[in-house]
Amino acid sequence: MLTTLLSATDAHALRRLRALAALSEEERRAVSMAAEQSQHLRGSRDLIRAGQRTTGPLLVLAGWLGRVRLFSDGRRQILSFLVPGDVFQEPRTLEPVASSTVTALCDSVICPAPAAEDAGLRDAYAASAAMDEAYLLRQIARLGRMSAYERIHDWLSEMYERLSLAGCAGQDSFTMPLTQETLADALGLTSVHVNRTLQAMRRDGVLEWRGGTVRLKRAAGKPEASSSAAVPARVLPSRTAAAR
Amino acid sequence: MLTTLLSATDAHALRRLRALAALSEEERRAVSMAAEQSQHLRGSRDLIRAGQRTTGPLLVLAGWLGRVRLFSDGRRQILSFLVPGDVFQEPRTLEPVASSTVTALCDSVICPAPAAEDAGLRDAYAASAAMDEAYLLRQIARLGRMSAYERIHDWLSEMYERLSLAGCAGQDSFTMPLTQETLADALGLTSVHVNRTLQAMRRDGVLEWRGGTVRLKRAAGKPEASSSAAVPARVLPSRTAAAR
DNA sequence: CGGGGAATTGAGGCTTCTCAAGCTTAGTGG
DNA sequence: CCACTAAGCTTGAGAAGCCTCAATTCCCCG
Numbered sequence: 001m002l003t004t005l006l007s008a009t010d011a012h013a014l015r016r017l018r019a020l021a022a023l024s025e026e027e028r029r030a031v032s033m034a035a036e037q038s039q040h041l042r043g044s045r046d047l048i049r050a051g052q053r054t055t056g057p058l059l060v061l062a063g064w065l066g067r068v069r070l071f072s073d074g075r076r077q078i079l080s081f082l083v084p085g086d087v088f089q090e091p092r093t094l095e096p097v098a099s100s101t102v103t104a105l106c107d108s109v110i111c112p113a114p115a116a117e118d119a120g121l122r123d124a125y126a127a128s129a130a131m132d133e134a135y136l137l138r139q140i141a142r143l144g145r146m147s148a149y150e151r152i153h154d155w156l157s158e159m160y161e162r163l164s165l166a167g168c169a170g171q172d173s174f175t176m177p178l179t180q181e182t183l184a185d186a187l188g189l190t191s192v193h194v195n196r197t198l199q200a201m202r203r204d205g206v207l208e209w210r211g212g213t214v215r216l217k218r219a220a221g222k223p224e225a226s227s228s229a230a231v232p233a234r235v236l237p238s239r240t241a242a243a244r
Numbered sequence: 245m246l247t248t249l250l251s252a253t254d255a256h257a258l259r260r261l262r263a264l265a266a267l268s269e270e271e272r273r274a275v276s277m278a279a280e281q282s283q284h285l286r287g288s289r290d291l292i293r294a295g296q297r298t299t300g301p302l303l304v305l306a307g308w309l310g311r312v313r314l315f316s317d318g319r320r321q322i323l324s325f326l327v328p329g330d331v332f333q334e335p336r337t338l339e340p341v342a343s344s345t346v347t348a349l350c351d352s353v354i355c356p357a358p359a360a361e362d363a364g365l366r367d368a369y370a371a372s373a374a375m376d377e378a379y380l381l382r383q384i385a386r387l388g389r390m391s392a393y394e395r396i397h398d399w400l401s402e403m404y405e406r407l408s409l410a411g412c413a414g415q416d417s418f419t420m421p422l423t424q425e426t427l428a429d430a431l432g433l434t435s436v437h438v439n440r441t442l443q444a445m446r447r448d449g450v451l452e453w454r455g456g457t458v459r460l461k462r463a464a465g466k467p468e469a470s471s472s473a474a475v476p477a478r479v480l481p482s483r484t485a486a487a488r
Numbered sequence: 489c490g491g492g493g494a495a496t497t498g499a500g501g502c503t504t505c506t507c508a509a510g511c512t513t514a515g516t517g518g
Numbered sequence: 519c520c521a522c523t524a525a526g527c528t529t530g531a532g533a534a535g536c537c538t539c540a541a542t543t544c545c546c547c548g
Contacts (some may be wrong), residue, residue, distance in 0.1 A: 069385045077388040079381050091374040100381055130335040136380045137323050137344055141313045144321040144432030148504075173344035179526060188388030193504055195528065392536070423494060437536055439495065 013061050016085025016166040021123035030114040030121070035051045035061055038111040042102035043177075047146035056112055057089040057125075063108020065175055066186070068101050078186035080135060080138070085166040087128045088112050101133075106177035135162075143188045148197045153206065156216055173208075173215035254279035254355075259303050260329025260410040265367035274358040274365070279305055282355040285348035288419075300356055301369075307352020308421055310430070312345050322430035324379055325349075325403070329410040331357050331372045338467045339358040350421035377404075387432045395431045397450065398462055417452075417459040 010032050017023060017031065038061055065082040079100060082088050088102065118121040138158060142151050159176075163169040180198070181191040189197075201207040208215040254276050260387065261267060282305055309326040323344060326332050332346065360366040382402060386395050403420075407413040424442070425435040440482075445451040452459040 067381070069381065070391060071385075075389045077385045079384050091377055119328065133335055133377075133380075136377075136384065137311070139384050140323045140380065140387060141321045141538085143314075143384060144430075145315060145319045181526080190505060192506085192529090197340075197503095199528085425494080434537055435495085436497090436538080439497090440536095443496085 010061060012083075012084035012166040015058055017121070017124045017128075019165050020127040021120050023120040023124065024118060026115070027118055027196045028118045031059075031090070034111045034114040036057065036111075038109050041065075041108045041110065043104055043106035044182075057087055058110050059113040060084050060086045060088070061109040061111055063110075065102055065108055065110070066105045068103050068185075070101070076185050077188070078105075078182070080132070080139065081162075081186070082211075083159070083162055083166065084168055086132075086162075087115075087125055089129075105182055117185055148187070148189055148193055149200065151189070152183070152197055152201065153195065153216075155183075155187060156207070156214060160214075161218060172217070173213055175212055176209065176214045177212065254305060255479070256328035256410040256412055257303055258329075259289055261365070261368045262371075263409050264371040267364040267368065268362060271358070271362055271364045275303075277337055278303065278358040280355075280357045282353050285309075285352045285354065286346055286484070287350035287352070290427075291438050303357040304328050304330045304332070305353040305355055307354075308349045309352055310347050310349045310426075311352070312347050312429075314345070320424070320429050322349075324376070324383065325406075327403070327410065328412055330376075330406075331355075331369055333373075349426055379463070384431075392431070392433055392437055392442065395433070396427070396438065396441055396445065399427075399431060400451070400458060404458075404460060417457055419456055420453065420458045421456065461463050 001029065004014045013035070014023075014028060014031050019026075023031070023114065030087075039156040041063070043063075060082050062084055067082070067088075070099045071077075071081055084101070107150075113125075135158065143152050146154060158170055160172075160174055161175045168174060179191075181182050183189075184191040184194045187194070198209060202209070206217050207218070257279070258267075258272060262272075267275070285307070287307070304326050309332075311323040311326070311332075313321045313323055315321075326346070341408055346430050357369075358365065360369050379402065382398075386398050390398060404413055404416075404418055408419045412418060423435075424438045428432075428435045428438045431438065442451065442453060446453070450459070450461050
């Protein structure tokens with residue numbers, strides 16, 4: 001498993017950053033140099049405890065990480081995901097009770113994010129931060145108002161889009177390294193229900209998930225804030241549309 | 245109702261900003277001057293459509309606003325709240341499909357946020373932005389892993405803390421201008437269930453809510469990321485603590 | 489005093505959870 | 519080469535939380 005990671009380069013991260021802003025040759029070199037200080041993380045084992053020593057902004061080269069909040073009774077919620085090309089900066093913590101941790105959800109590679117001394121990287125980081133916020137808002141809408149079926153569909157769509165930016169996705173498929181239980185912790189469900197819902201999606205022909213590869217069918221248009229679309233009526237209770 | 249707002253000043257906003265960073269006298273004056281360009285918004289009527297012309301960062305002087313996402317089928321999710329002293333800046337939208345709106349949830353007063361030309365306001369805005377992100381993360385954990393009872397309790401605690409910063413809260417109470425239905429849209433519930441849960445909280449002596457004023461009992465210590473605390477066991481299903 | 493939005497209440501149903509077992513797959517060591 | 523293990527995936531049955539659909543009551547306001 002780690003063997004494949006050993007061949008990990010800055011390719012995916014660089015691809016995403018360049019998709020966000022035009023980088024000068026100097027900046028591209030800065031990214032490559034930063035990538036040489038890469039750090040490998042074992043999946044769900046090693047975790048960067050956020051909330052203490054901030055090592056400065058990080059750049060994800062490979063793998064999937066997650067910002068996680070743990071409850072005292074064992075419940076856990078994955079707040080957001082970090083995939084190749086994503087930049088993570090611990091917010092200048094006011095209260096020492098930062099309370100969220102960054103953990104590697106599978107074997108991953110990270111490196112310090114090169115300093116944005118020029119316009120290109122600065123723009124890329126700004127764009128990345130803006131997208132991060134958009135993902136948080138989307139996660140809120142997902143958890144607050146979508147059914148299990150919709151949540152999974154919406155989340156898979158999001159991850160597909162994000163991985164595509166870094167060139168980590170195929171035509172309509174991508175590699176899914178997470179367990180159903182991890183997915184459950186992200187979507188506010190139990191692993192049992194995630195499992196059953198996935199089966200329903202397979203039956204509906206919306207999804208294929210064989211051997212760590214997810215293939216999303218008929219992703220025709222992404223209504224973004226509208227949800228629905230390719231979702232069977234059965235799971236879309238017609239909430240009384242309170243048009244106020 | 246609007247009468248009280250007419251007497252609204254910059255007092256609350258100024259108080260919050262000064263709690264976040266030390267402001268020079270010049271900066272305090274800048275805030276007061278900005279407050280003179282205030283704009284009154286009718287509750288749940290007028291709404292600033294975000295996603296088109298961004299009028300620059302805004303400062304809330306009075307009232308409660310919300311960032312809202314609407315689904316095509318009528319469902320709606322309140323993503324975050326803005327209370328006096330909060331600063332809102334539309335993220336430099338990459339995709340024109342911004343998809344979230346800012347709505348006045350009750351009669352409110354806003355003004356353009358004064359430019360941060362000096363360190364004080366700059367720090368205050370930075371601190372405010374950091375808190376905003378923390379609130380988003382908290383909202384995600386709330387929606388993903390808390391019961392209705394816990395969600396309401398946690399949300400009320402958060403709003404109490406936030407209002408306190410601006411001096412808008414009393415000893416252990418504050419004015420709640422929202423309807424139960426609005427609350428439901430924020431917490432991913434229905435108004436009926438919010439109502440029943442509130443009754444349970446009143447029965448448990450955790451809460452008083454008479455005539456638009458909420459009083460939270462025994463807020464002894466706020467475990468922040470731990471949840472629980474003053475929550476009856478009945479609503480705290482002992483999830484199998486998967487200590488991984 | 490009438491009107492209307494908000495808060496309550498009741499009954500029934502469906503999504504999702506809990507608890508437990510089996511099953512599959514991949515990795516390990518004899 | 520094959521038990522043996524551990525982790526993840528499936529499945530079943532029953533319970534619970536939350537939702538839907540109406541009514542009905544309450545309360546503020548003109």
